[in-house]
Each structure stands twice: as structure tokens, then as C-alpha cells.
Amino acid sequence: MAENNGQNKRYGFGVVGCGVIGPRHARAVAALENAELVACTDIVPERATRYGEEHGCAAEPDLAHLLAREDIDVVSICVPSGLHAEVAVEVAAAGKHLIVEKPIDISLEAADAMIAAAKNAGVKLTVISQHRFDPGLVELHKMLEAGALGRLLVGDSKVKWYRSQAYYDSGDWRGTWKLDGGGALMNQGVHYTDLLRWCMGPVAEVRAICATANHDIEVEDVAAAVIRFTSGAVGTLEASTAIFPGFSERLEISGTEGTVVIEDGQIVVRELVADHGELGSYGTRVTTRDKSSTSAAADPQAIGESAHIAQIADLLAAIDEDREPLMTGTAAREALELVLAVYASAQRDAPVTLPLG
Ligand SMILES: NC(=O)c1ccc[n+]([C@@H]2O[C@H](COP(=O)([O-])OP(=O)(O)OC[C@H]3O[C@@H](n4cnc5c(N)ncnc54)[C@H](O)[C@@H]3O)[C@@H](O)[C@H]2O)c1
Numbered sequence: 001m002a003e004n005n006g007q008n009k010r011y012g013f014g015v016v017g018c019g020v021i022g023p024r025h026a027r028a029v030a031a032l033e034n035a036e037l038v039a040c041t042d043i044v045p046e047r048a049t050r051y052g053e054e055h056g057c058a059a060e061p062d063l064a065h066l067l068a069r070e071d072i073d074v075v076s077i078c079v080p081s082g083l084h085a086e087v088a089v090e091v092a093a094a095g096k097h098l099i100v101e102k103p104i105d106i107s108l109e110a111a112d113a114m115i116a117a118a119k120n121a122g123v124k125l126t127v128i129s130q131h132r133f134d135p136g137l138v139e140l141h142k143m144l145e146a147g148a149l150g151r152l153l154v155g156d157s158k159v160k161w162y163r164s165q166a167y168y169d170s171g172d173w174r175g176t177w178k179l180d181g182g183g184a185l186m187n188q189g190v191h192y193t194d195l196l197r198w199c200m201g202p203v204a205e206v207r208a209i210c211a212t213a214n215h216d217i218e219v220e221d222v223a224a225a226v227i228r229f230t231s232g233a234v235g236t237l238e239a240s241t242a243i244f245p246g247f248s249e250r251l252e253i254s255g256t257e258g259t260v261v262i263e264d265g266q267i268v269v270r271e272l273v274a275d276h277g278e279l280g281s282y283g284t285r286v287t288t289r290d291k292s293s294t295s296a297a298a299d300p301q302a303i304g305e306s307a308h309i310a311q312i313a314d315l316l317a318a319i320d321e322d323r324e325p326l327m328t329g330t331a332a333r334e335a336l337e338l339v340l341a342v343y344a345s346a347q348r349d350a351p352v353t354l355p356l357g
Helices: 022-030 045-055 063-068 081-093 108-121 135-145 165-169 184-200 306-321 329-348
Strands: 011-016 035-041 074-077 097-100 125-127 152-160 203-211 222-229 234-240 250-255 258-263 266-272
Touching: 011 022, 011 063, 022 035, 022 045, 022 074, 022 306, 035 045, 035 063, 063 081, 074 081, 074 306, 081 097, 081 108, 097 108, 097 306, 108 125, 108 329, 125 306, 125 329, 135 184, 135 250, 135 258, 135 266, 152 184, 152 222, 184 203, 184 222, 184 234, 184 250, 184 329, 203 329, 222 329
Parallel strands: 011 035, 011 074, 074 097, 097 125, 152 234
Antiparallel strands: 152 250, 203 222, 222 234, 250 258, 258 266
């Protein structure tokens, strides 16, 4: 249990789900002075045993045993997306704070159940959207809050990544409606969907096309949508896992006072009216230089660790200060709603208005 000696509270962590992303939580916790990994569990016991050996924690036989431990204050939920709420409701009922991997879950009903469970139990909930903590995003969001881009006009996000068929075949939940809840947009694109929504504000309407272009899966590997924001701004959203060899994810935000472009979490373009002289009728053209990628475009293991560390640190600070974390369950629900609106529009071949009924 968290020790409070007046200054340094130390939080015990449990991890549920010891697959691809689970180790990132162990390494992030190890990087934080006020956190300690205590135990893990997985429905495949050998995975928990191996994880326990690799990360120096106990391997509990099941969730109930993990939740019974009084030395665990915070639980990271790293199971397949469609199981997030089911696990989270149990974790919250045990009085533990929640870190839930993205997406929050795959239906609004499940997201609502999770948010309500955390609220009723009086525990903090954050859903991983680690790119909110990338340096470029932190800076861009400050600029937007200060109104530096003026009235927002256009917001675009692109996640053009590559995942092989072997990636989809590597877990029986991947690429399924039942547990992945969708494809390139729900799983990979949700990161930048959240960033687009965070920067541009609420969405009024979506028109979308989705396709399964280059994989043997039941969900989409290409999603493209046009968006009208409540503010009157417009935008586009693209997500794919079919783009060889995979490219840096990109966010472009333009307002009456200028444009900021983010690539790989860094600002690569910052062009403000205030910094230019008079440009004349035809403006100018800004090119972005090619740069080596450190993104997860072609390798999910390559996702940088520092943003996970920053988000988990923010959750612990939120507990210490009894405030909301920067990334709330409600914000994660908004990103999920936008993803689901894209799917509904593509399925109906018609515009879809938000909020979803
Ligand atoms: N933030 C990111 O950048 C990022 C990256 C990868 C994955 N993720 C998210 O993390 C989650 C897990 O993805 P992954 O790639 O690690 O999947 P994975 O299949 O590699 O790992 C999931 C693990 O959960 C275990 N599991 C399944 N049901 C369980 C249950 N009821 N109780 C305990 N353990 C259970 C499985 O046995 C498996 O070991 C997904 O929601 C995914 O979207 C996030």
C-alpha cells in the first residue's frame, strides 16, 4: 500500500496482461522513483511467470489474487481491448487506481461502465494516450490554449503504418470485431484520433470510407474520414496498417494565425502569421524535410517509453494532488466515439452526426 511519510508516497503496481505492451508498463514503473512493480497476472500462467522473472515481481495465478494484495495501489490493464472494462470494473471495485491501455474499450457502453465504476469507487482512471505527452504535442496544446493559431480552420491526422499478416495472426484477438473492436483506426489510429479531437474540439459530423485492402482480417486496414467540427472547422482522419513500409504519424493543425505540423511527436512546421512579413496573394510553400523515424510505424515494439513514463507519473501526481489526470476516461471515450462514428458512417455509406445515439 502507498506509504505516506509526508512527502514521498510510493505506489505499488500490478499489471494484468503480460503480452506485447505489458513490459512497457514494467519498464515505465521502474523508471519512476515513487512507483514499484509488485505483481502481475495473465490468463496464460507461463506468461505471468516469465514476466515476473524478467521484471522482478510476483506472478499471481489470477486477477482475484492480484487484487487481494494490499501492497498494490495501481493496476495497469494490458489485456485485449474488448476486455478492458470487464477487468477495470473488478479493479475499481477492489479500490485500486486504474491505468487502462488504449482504446478505453471498444463500445461506449463498456466505456461508460468503466468510468462509472472508477467514479463510484473513488479511484483515479487514466487511459493511455501517451502521445499527448510527446514534446511537440505538449507545446502545440499550450499554443492552442493561448489562441496562438487563431480561429481553427483545418485539422488533419494521418497514421499510415504497416503491420504484416503475421502481426494479425500473432494473437487470436487481433483484427477481430469482438476483441479488437475494429482495425487500423480502433487499434493504431486511435492515438492520433485522440490528438486530433484534443486539439480541434468536439466533432459534429463524420463521413467515412473503410476498406480491408491488403490483409486477411474481418476489420478494416484502411480508414479515411472527413470531419466537421462543432466549431465549424473541418478536417480529415486517415489510419492504415497497409502502407509499406510504414510512415511517421502526422498531425496538421491550421488556424487563421498559422499552422503547426507534428510528425512523430515533434513539431516539424511552425509557421505563424506573426512571424512573417506580408506574403502577397500567393503565400509561400513550406517543405518538411525527410527525417529518420523513431516511430512505431513498422514495429510496435519501437514505441518510445518516455511518454508512457510521463503519463503514469501524471496519474500518480493526480492521486497525490487529488485532481483529474491529464488524460481522463471521458476524453478516451470521446476518441472512441469518433472511431465508432467513422465505422458507422462507412457501414451506412452516409454522414453520421455526433453525439452517437
Ligand atoms: N499504447 C500503445 O502504444 C499500445 C501498444 C500496443 C498495445 N496496446 C494496447 O494494449 C492492449 C494489449 O495489447 P498487446 O499487443 O499487449 O496484446 P497481447 O495479446 O500481446 O497481450 C495481451 C495479454 O493479455 C492476456 N489476457 C487476455 N485476457 C486476459 C484476462 N482476462 N486476464 C488476464 N490476462 C489476459 C493474454 O494472455 C496476453 O498475454 C490492447 O488494448 C492494445 O490496444 C497499446
